[in-house]
Amino acid sequence: MHLLALSNLLIVVMCGILVFLLRIRSGKRPFVEMWSWASLAVFVWGLGGLIATTALSERLAVFGWQIAHIGTILIPVLFSHFVLMYCNLKKSAWLFLIYSLACLFLVFNFCFPESFFGGVRFVFNEFFYTNWTEKKGVLYVIMYISFYWILLLYSFARLLIFFFKSAGVRRNAVKYLILGSCIGFLGAHGNFLTIFVDGVYPYSNFLIAIYPVIIGYGIVRYRLMDITLVITRTGIFVATYSLILGIPFILAFAGRSWLTSVLGESWWLAPLITSTVLATVGPFIYLYIQNRAESKLFHERRRYQNTLRRASAGMGRIKDLRRLTSLIAHIVTRTVRLSHSMVYLYNKEDKQYGLRAIKSNEELANQPPKVIDAKTALIDEIKKYRRPIVTDEVSQKAQDRNDEKLKEVDAQLKELCAAVIIPTFVDEKLVGVIVLGQKLSGKMFTEDDLAVFTILANQAALAIENAFFYEDMKETHEQLFKAEKMATIGTMADGLSHQINNRFHALGFIAGDVLDTIKMKKNVPVPDEIKEMMVDIEHALHRIEDNVSQGGDIVRGLLKYTRKGEEGFAAVDLDALIDAALEMTQFKIKPGQLAIMREYSRDLPKIKGNFTQLQEVFFNLVDNAFDAMMQRKEELKEPDFKAIIRIEAEATPSGKMKIVLSDTGMGIKEEDKEKLFTPFFTTKLSSRKGTGLGLFVIQRLIEENHGGKVQYTSEHMKGTQVRITLPAYS
Amino acid sequence: MSKLLIVDDEIDIREFAKRFFKKRGIDVYTASGGDEAHEIIQDQEFDLILLDIRMDEKTGVELLREIRESGNNVKVIMVSGIEEEDMIKETEALGVQGFIHKPLVLDELEKIVLAELKA
Numbered sequence: 057m058h059l060l061a062l063s064n065l066l067i068v069v070m071c072g073i074l075v076f077l078l079r080i081r082s083g084k085r086p087f088v089e090m091w092s093w094a095s096l097a098v099f100v101w102g103l104g105g106l107i108a109t110t111a112l113s114e115r116l117a118v119f120g121w122q123i124a125h126i127g128t129i130l131i132p133v134l135f136s137h138f139v140l141m142y143c144n145l146k147k148s149a150w151l152f153l154i155y156s157l158a159c160l161f162l163v164f165n166f167c168f169p170e171s172f173f174g175g176v177r178f179v180f181n182e183f184f185y186t187n188w189t190e191k192k193g194v195l196y197v198i199m200y201i202s203f204y205w206i207l208l209l210y211s212f213a214r215l216l217i218f219f220f221k222s223a224g225v226r227r228n229a230v231k232y233l234i235l236g237s238c239i240g241f242l243g244a245h246g247n248f249l250t251i252f253v254d255g256v257y258p259y260s261n262f263l264i265a266i267y268p269v270i271i272g273y274g275i276v277r278y279r280l281m282d283i284t285l286v287i288t289r290t291g292i293f294v295a296t297y298s299l300i301l302g303i304p305f306i307l308a309f310a311g312r313s314w315l316t317s318v319l320g321e322s323w324w325l326a327p328l329i330t331s332t333v334l335a336t337v338g339p340f341i342y343l344y345i346q347n348r349a350e351s352k353l354f355h356e357r358r359r360y361q362n363t364l365r366r367a368s369a370g371m372g373r374i375k376d377l378r379r380l381t382s383l384i385a386h387i388v389t390r391t392v393r394l395s396h397s398m399v400y401l402y403n404k405e406d407k408q409y410g411l412r413a414i415k416s417n418e419e420l421a422n423q424p425p426k427v428i429d430a431k432t433a434l435i436d437e438i439k440k441y442r443r444p445i446v447t448d449e450v451s452q453k454a455q456d457r458n459d460e461k462l463k464e465v466d467a468q469l470k471e472l473c474a475a476v477i478i479p480t481f482v483d484e485k486l487v488g489v490i491v492l493g494q495k496l497s498g499k500m501f502t503e504d505d506l507a508v509f510t511i512l513a514n515q516a517a518l519a520i521e522n523a524f525f526y527e528d529m530k531e532t533h534e535q536l537f538k539a540e541k542m543a544t545i546g547t548m549a550d551g552l553s554h555q556i557n558n559r560f561h562a563l564g565f566i567a568g569d570v571l572d573t574i575k576m577k578k579n580v581p582v583p584d585e586i587k588e589m590m591v592d593i594e595h596a597l598h599r600i601e602d603n604v605s606q607g608g609d610i611v612r613g614l615l616k617y618t619r620k621g622e623e624g625f626a627a628v629d630l631d632a633l634i635d636a637a638l639e640m641t642q643f644k645i646k647p648g649q650l651a652i653m654r655e656y657s658r659d660l661p662k663i664k665g666n667f668t669q670l671q672e673v674f675f676n677l678v679d680n681a682f683d684a685m686m687q688r689k690e691e692l693k694e695p696d697f698k699a700i701i702r703i704e705a706e707a708t709p710s711g712k713m714k715i716v717l718s719d720t721g722m723g724i725k726e727e728d729k730e731k732l733f734t735p736f737f738t739t740k741l742s743s744r745k746g747t748g749l750g751l752f753v754i755q756r757l758i759e760e761n762h763g764g765k766v767q768y769t770s771e772h773m774k775g776t777q778v779r780i781t782l783p784a785y786s
Numbered sequence: 787m788s789k790l791l792i793v794d795d796e797i798d799i800r801e802f803a804k805r806f807f808k809k810r811g812i813d814v815y816t817a818s819g820g821d822e823a824h825e826i827i828q829d830q831e832f833d834l835i836l837l838d839i840r841m842d843e844k845t846g847v848e849l850l851r852e853i854r855e856s857g858n859n860v861k862v863i864m865v866s867g868i869e870e871e872d873m874i875k876e877t878e879a880l881g882v883q884g885f886i887h888k889p890l891v892l893d894e895l896e897k898i899v900l901a902e903l904k905a
Contacts, residue, residue, distance in 0.1 A: 554840055557867040560889035562798035568892025569802040576809060601891045608889040 058182040061109045063261040067102025070265050071095050087141040094134035095268045101127025105261070108176070109183035117176045117184030118169055125165045125173060131244075132203040132211075133158045135237070139211040142233070143218040154207060161199050172196055173251075180257060188251050204244055212237055228500060233271055240267035292349055296342045304331035360391040361508045367391070368515035377401075377523040381413035384490060384516055389415040392505075395493035396420055396473065400428055401520065402487050409435070409489060417496060420473050428472075428489070433464035438479045439486055444506045444513075445469070445477040476501050478509045480517035487520050553611045560611075564604040567597040627662035627785040628670055630705055630715065636667070637674035645682055649699060652678075656705035663713050664785040669757045676750040677717055677778055684721025684776060691722070692773075712764075713784045718777040724770040732768070758782065788903045789813045789831070793823040793846065794838040794865070803836070806892055807899070820844025824852060832860050834883075834902050839866040839873060847877055854880050861902060865890075 078092035101124050108120025133154050140147055164172040173196055174188040188196055215237065219230040246260020304327040307315070315323035351358055367387045374380045381399040389397045396416030400409035409428040428435065438445060447469040454462035469477065478490040490513060495501070574594055582590070631654070638652065663670065678701060685699040697720070704716045724732065728739055733755045758764040762782055770776035790812050792803050800816040807814045815832070817823035819841055827835075835853075839846040850862060862882045866873070874885065883902055886895065 554867050557888045558796050558799070562796050562802070564889045564891050565799055565802040565806070568895075569806045572806055572809060572892065604889045605891065608887075612887075 060183055060258055060261060061106060063265060064102045064105035064109060066265040068099060068106055070269055071099035071102060074268055075099055087138060090138040090141050094131065094138050097127045097130040097134050098264065098268050101131065111184055114176055114184060121173060121176060121186055122165055122169055126162065129158050129161045129199065132207045136207050136211040139214050143214055157202065164195055186251050200248060208241060236267045236271035239263050239270065243267060292346050293342060296338065296345060300334040300338045303334060361504065363391040364508050364512050368512040371515050371519035372522060374519060375523055375526040377527055380519055380523050385413040385415040388492060389417060393496045395496060397493060398424055398491040400489045424472055432468060433461050434468040437465045438477065438489060442479065442481065444509055446501060447475050478513040480513045480520060482517045482521045487517055557608065557611055560604045560607045564601055567600040571597045625664055625666055628665050628667050629662055630660060633670055633674055634703065636671045637678055640675040641678055650682055651698060651700045653700060653702045655702060660705055661707050661713065662785040664783045665762050669761060673754045673757050676754050680750055681717065681719035681721055685719055688722040707784055711784050711786060713782050715780045716777060718775060720775045723772040723774050723776055725772050787811065787813045788833045791815045791817065791826060791832045791835045793817045793835065795819055795841040820849040823849055827853060827858065834861045834863065834899065836863050836865055839864055847873060850877060850880050863898065863902065
């Protein structure tokens with residue numbers, strides 16, 4: 057087989073595979089489909105050429121060239137059509153013209169091959185080539201000039217314009233297009249040279265085998281890959297292997313006579329052994345040269361990739377979650393020189409990814425969101441894809457495929473000002489995402505970058521999981537310690553309260569008795585000053601009595617939560633419970649002062665709990681809400697203010713009852729929120745007599761005695777919402 | 787004259803309650819503990835007993851049980867510090883007129899006691 061046939065065979069194989077890949081991976085992108093047609097045309101050129109250049113008869117060779125010319129005519133047309141599509145240009149008239157021209161040439165090619173390309177002649181002692189002469193084929197020259205100069209240069213110019221206008225991945229892909237078209241252009245003109253000038257061998261046909269592949273790679277492989285890297289790697293590969301395989305060849309051909317004189321009959325052993333040895337060490341040499349070349353070329357990148365690798369190895373040692381997340385953000389931003397980076401971690405309770413750390417070198421275009429909901433398109437995409445997500449890629453895909461979901465993902469990425477998002481998975485769980493901004497240098501993220509980020513993300517995931525575990529453990533420890541402390545306090549409180557109560561009781565009796573005596577002797581005549589003094593004493597004794605009652609309330613309040621256990625747990629009806637709690641407030645709240653809106657279904661499941669304790673809880677909540685609303689009424693004096701408590705309730709799928717009480721009261725001041733559940737803390741005015749134990753006792757009763765949960769949200773001047781979770785009775 | 791027995795281990799409570807009710811023409815006796823009270827009850831009859839539940843040597847509930855076991859149906863008001871549900875149930879079974887919770891101001895105690903004595 058001669059070289060031209062070999063190059064044609066190569067074209068057929070390469071383009072065949074490429075067309076196949078393009079058809080299955082087009083992803084409904086019209087320009088990819090267009091490229092597959094162009095590649096098919098190249099395939100046809102190769103096939104026709106293969107038939108023509110291996111044909112033994114003249115007739116078959118003419119037929120082969122007719123087939124090959126389908127490719128010759130259609131390649132520039134389809135390429136041009138592709139470029140227009142790729143650059144989003146609409147030129148229907150222009151397309152109509154070139155397709156019509158192509159049809160005309162095709163008709164001539166099939167009906168008058170003799171006058172179109174001049175039939176065939178045998179050249180280089182190897183194959184039949186076209187036999188064009190000035191006299192015969194004017195049309196052929198017209199085709200050559202219009203398609204291979206005007207059309208191709210026009211398309212090429214369009215590509216260049218597009219290159220300067222585009223950014224991101226697309227710009228990178230256009231680089232491949234330009235490189236590919238240059239190679240194709242050279243290949244084609246080499247072939248025409250053989251036609252127009254005698255004695256030029258069409259070696260350039262090999263270039264045609266390469267060009268669709270390069271472009272195909274550029275458009276199909278959406279992954280970002282630096283073209284310099286590809287060229288370097290391919291270059292080194294080709295150079296290393298041609299050297300390794302070339303040396304034995306040269307040895308065999310050029311040094312044959314010398315070898316025969318030295319080794320005699322078994323001269324062939326020398327090239328054989330050399331090639332075996334070289335083939336063995338070849339991969340090592342290749343890797344070595346590649347490493348050296350890349351470390352020279354990509355010195356900067358290597359530096360930060362190494363830093364990141366080292367950093368990720370050290371991460372596991374950090375147990376504090378806050379420190380860990382800010383370290384990740386800090387390292388990534390600083391070493392890769394990014395505009396910013398953020399770390400979001402999953403929060404089981406509210407099913408959201410919360411912003412845990414942020415580090416930025418530049419002012420961000422918009423404030424990054426505090427949370428990313430777990431049920432958004434972005435998180436779905438990350439979970440599905442499981443690899444770093446590149447914003448450029450997503451935007452392009454979204455645009456090309458007109459995919460609504462991807463557009464949503466794209467919008468979310470833009471909101472985060474993200475260039476890349478790295479997911480951190482532990483097993484199947486997405487524990488967090490690391491959001492990276494653009495590189496300050498304006499360079500692109502490369503495949504290698506993403507590989508390093510993936511390592512970083514994996515290490516980070518482990519470290520985060522570790523830190524979570526450690527935090528959990530610390531919390532459990534603290535809870536155990538607290539429980540123990542509470543048990544001790546409980547025993548102490550019991551004895552203490554008895555003692556204190558007795559003192560109060562006695563004090564009350566002493567005061568009461570003296571008061572009683574004073575009252576009885578009121579009518580006994582005494583001097584005025586004594587009378588005045590008696591009034592003072594009476595007042596003082598009344599104060600003692602008041603303090604005794606209040607002290608008693610405090611002791612009682614404290615004792616309530618030291619009592620534990622599930623004794624007296626039964627099915628409690630929410631409606632009845634609220635009725636009972638409201639009954640307790642009767643002495644304080646007059647009819648019409650407060651509206652209660654029960655916004656729950658009457659067929660809710662029952663609560664599992666102690667009625668008396670829960671009654672106490674709801675009484676306290678209603679009482680607090682009422683006080684807050686009265687305070688607002690007094691302070692703000694809004695004309696249309698209404699005191700309303702809204703009670704909502706629902707059963708959760710996990711067998712719990714969720715009850716929400718919202719009021720329209722003063723709300724809680726930011727500075728008071730921290731101390732809300734602390735015993736003896738009260739914001740109520742002394743005239744309203746707050747013991748500061750209400751919420752403290754509520755929390756204990758619900759969380760410790762019932763295994764439930766109390767949470768609240770409050771906005772000063774707007775109102776408070778208390779959310780209670782209690783076990784449902786099954 | 788109505789006869790009232792106050793059982794409490796706190797001397798101040800006994801003393802001042804005694805003074806208070808004496809002024810209302812009630813014959814008041816006191817006992818500082820279960821055993822002392824037991825002896826007094828065996829000697830004479832009372833119209834009402836104010837009985838503290840939690841005392842050092844013998845609890846009010848134990849004393850109440852002894853009283854009832856000896857066939858005495860005297861009226862009893864229990865004085866308790868904390869509302870112990872199980873104790874309330876137990877004393878209710880033994881028959882009492884009511885409960886009062888410490889601390890209590892004398893005026894209110896007076897109302898309860900006088901109402902009980904009149905009944």
